[in-house]
Amino acid sequence: xxxxxxxxxxxxxxxxxxxxxxxxxxxxxxxxxxxxxxxxxxxxxxxxxxxxxxxxxxxxxxxxxxxxxxxxxxxxxxxxxxxxxxxxxxxxxxxxxxxxxxxxxxxxxxxxxxxxxxxxxxxxxxxxxxxxxxxxxxxxxxxxxxxxxxxxxxxxxxxxxxxxxxxxxxxxxxxxxxxxxxxxxxxxxxxxxxxxxxxxxxxxxxxxxxxxxxxxxxxxxxxxxxxxxxxxxxxxxxxxxxxxxxxxxxxxxxxxxxxxxxxxxxxxxxxxxxxxxxxxxxxxxxxxxxxxxxxxxxxxxxxxxxxxxxxxxxxxxxxxxxxxxxxxxxxxxxxxxxxxxxxxxxxxxxxxxxxxxxxxxxxxxxxxxxxxxxxxxxxxxxxxxxxxxxxxxxxxxxxxxxxxxxxxxxxxxxxxxxxxxxxxxxxxxxxxxxxxxxx
Numbered sequence: 001x002x003x004x005x006x007x008x009x010x011x012x013x014x015x016x017x018x019x020x021x022x023x024x025x026x027x028x029x030x031x032x033x034x035x036x037x038x039x040x041x042x043x044x045x046x047x048x049x050x051x052x053x054x055x056x057x058x059x060x061x062x063x064x065x066x067x068x069x070x071x072x073x074x075x076x077x078x079x080x081x082x083x084x085x086x087x088x089x090x091x092x093x094x095x096x097x098x099x100x101x102x103x104x105x106x107x108x109x110x111x112x113x114x115x116x117x118x119x120x121x122x123x124x125x126x127x128x129x130x131x132x133x134x135x136x137x138x139x140x141x142x143x144x145x146x147x148x149x150x151x152x153x154x155x156x157x158x159x160x161x162x163x164x165x166x167x168x169x170x171x172x173x174x175x176x177x178x179x180x181x182x183x184x185x186x187x188x189x190x191x192x193x194x195x196x197x198x199x200x201x202x203x204x205x206x207x208x209x210x211x212x213x214x215x216x217x218x219x220x221x222x223x224x225x226x227x228x229x230x231x232x233x234x235x236x237x238x239x240x241x242x243x244x245x246x247x248x249x250x251x252x253x254x255x256x257x258x259x260x261x262x263x264x265x266x267x268x269x270x271x272x273x274x275x276x277x278x279x280x281x282x283x284x285x286x287x288x289x290x291x292x293x294x295x296x297x298x299x300x301x302x303x304x305x306x307x308x309x310x311x312x313x314x315x316x317x318x319x320x321x322x323x324x325x326x327x328x329x330x331x332x333x334x335x336x337x338x339x340x341x342x343x344x345x346x347x348x349x350x351x352x353x354x355x356x357x358x359x360x361x362x363x364x365x366x367x368x369x370x371x372x373x374x375x376x377x378x379x380x381x382x383x384x385x386x387x388x389x390x391x392x393x394x395x396x397x398x399x400x401x402x403x404x405x406x407x408x409x410x411x412x413x414x415x416x417x418x419x420x421x422x423x424x425x426x427x428x429x430x431x432x433x434x435x436x437x438x439x
Contacts, residue, residue, distance in 0.1 A: 001030050001326065004079040004141075006133065007086035007150070008034035008065070009041025011048055015303065017083055018049055019311030020319035022057040026326055027319075035066045035075040042067055044300065052309035072136055079141040081322050084133070084148045084156075088126045089436040091289035097430045098122060099286055105423045106269045107414050110257045111285045113151040114204050115382055117411050120389050120404055121427050123155035124438035127393035130156060134164035145325070145362070147171055147318050148336075153203040154386045157336045158351035163394050169363045170336025171317045174253040175199055175353065179211050182251055183219070185238060186226040191219055199355070200343060200368040202379045202386075203336050204254035205262060206353040207371065223251070239278045240266055248374050253334075253353075257284045262382055264413035321358050328360035337365045344369055345376045350383045381409045396439050398428065 003021065008014050014034070021027050034049065036042040046065045053061045066075035076082065088094065098118035099109060112118020137144060146168040148157050157170030179197040183189060194214030201207045211219045227242040236242075240256035252259065260266045260280045267282070268274060275282065303309060313319070317333045324331035335356035339346055342354045342365045355366045371379070388404035391397070405411050405420045415423065431438050 001027060001081075001322075002033065002079045003030055003081045003083065003322070004033040004035060004076050004144075005083045005085070006035050006075075007084065008045045008049075009036040009038045010085045010087070011041065011045045011300070012303070013085050013149070014045050014083075015048055015052060015309070015311065016314045017085075017316055017318045019052055019056065020313045020316060021322065022053060022061055023311065023313050024319055024323050026323060028057055028060045029062075031062045031064075033064050033066055033075040033079065035072060037068050039067055048300075048303060048309060051304060051307050052311055054307075055309050056311050069132075072133075073140050076136050076144075077140040079137075079144045081318075082137060082141070082144050082146045083318060084130075084146060084150050086126070086129065086150055088122075088129050089431070089434070091286070091293065093434040094122070094125065094431065094436055095286060095289060097427065097434060099283060101427050101430060102423060104426075105415055105419055107411060107423070108267055108282050109285075109410075110261050110267075110280060110282055112261070113285065114154075114254075114258060114262070115152065115385060115410075116261045116408055117405055117423065117427070119152045119155070120385070120401070120408065121431065121438060123152045123386075123389045124393050124401065125431060125436045126150060126152075126156055127159050127390070128438060130160060131164075134160060134166050137166050138164070143167075145169070145321070147321060149318075152386070152389075153336055154351040154382075155389050157203075158338070158386060159390045159393060161338045161351065162349065162390065167362065169321070169333075169356070170203060170351065170353075171321075171333070172203055172253075172336070172353070173316055174204065174255075175206060175334030176315050176317070178206075178251070178253045179208055182208070182211075182223065185236075186223060186230065188219070188222070188226070195219070199253060199334055199353075201252065201353060201371065201375065202346075202351070202382060203353045204252075204258050205379060205382060206253040206334065207375050208251040208253070209371075224249070227251075235279050237279065240280070243278065248378065249372065250375060257281050261410050263378065264409045267410060269414055321363070324358040325360060325362065330357055330359045332356070333358055333363075335363055335365065337363070340365075342366065342368055343371055343376075343379075345371055345373070346379055347383060347387070350379075350387065352379075385409075393438075398424070398439070401428075401438075 392400035
């Protein structure tokens, strides 16, 4: 079996996914192709993955590295699975552009990788690259499954599923940790073991629709009581999502710093009282990037640990998906797929996150039915922005890109249509000058 890892310079993430794979009995002799366009980052990952192969896999896997566009087809040729973890434009220059230009217009963000004007621009420049990936996959490994981890998840995955022939599923780690971490935050750790939950919606805003303990008792009444009490009495890092529980009745999968910018409620010009009340970390993602860059040298040394790289299987879905497809032992995931009626009160062409069965037949979404109306409304406010971004990237229409930004809940609540057009034009020009065009 061959796995190609696109964006292998994401060293820690490639370690987790490929380490998980090496720990599977079926895949000890796997062929791994590491691909990136940054020679230094690729070399670091090659050294680390090779060391881990020796430490945990007796050196049985074959590790090869491929650099740049010229070697991309060779990296992909004959692959059974392609892992996508690219970040087009990295922190510098593109994330800086995504944050600093909107600030000039009074538009503040926290993460800017999923929705908002930052998520839109990230989606545009990434799809431009993914078009070339898709053409290569269709040519040299047409039967491969693409496991996409790159954000903005719904935009990238939705584009690949609607406009290419590549078999694609979008994967995030927030589904599998959602309910357990919620219970721990609320002092209900004794309910984690054996719990049952049901989660569906869209990526980063999939809803914890049901949660029961091992005896079948509904945990939501106590969750709602404790979440409201905690928000009223202390500052903590999850106040936005706990406000969701109070006002909408349900919790969702991704963090409060993410969800603060997916709606018009919490980040407003002239309302620093809301930033304080809900403990919202503005400019959180740039801070993380600066910190990670600063600390990478020490982290790399700790991971390598004199060449003895150890690994424990993580919660990431990728290795379980590959294992289930090859072995035909069914496995359940929360996957990002084209809706096609899975959630009956969301658009069919939307990219949704729903329970899926994985086996030798591939990845099969399950039918969820109707979401509570307020949850469907929240998802829909994001979906149409996502779909317009996909259309703008597909058609090359800047007018459609303007419309995508206008439909973004946070952007539309803060800026006029003329201001949005001016901001989008400035962002497009800045990305072009930086060498990462969106069209």
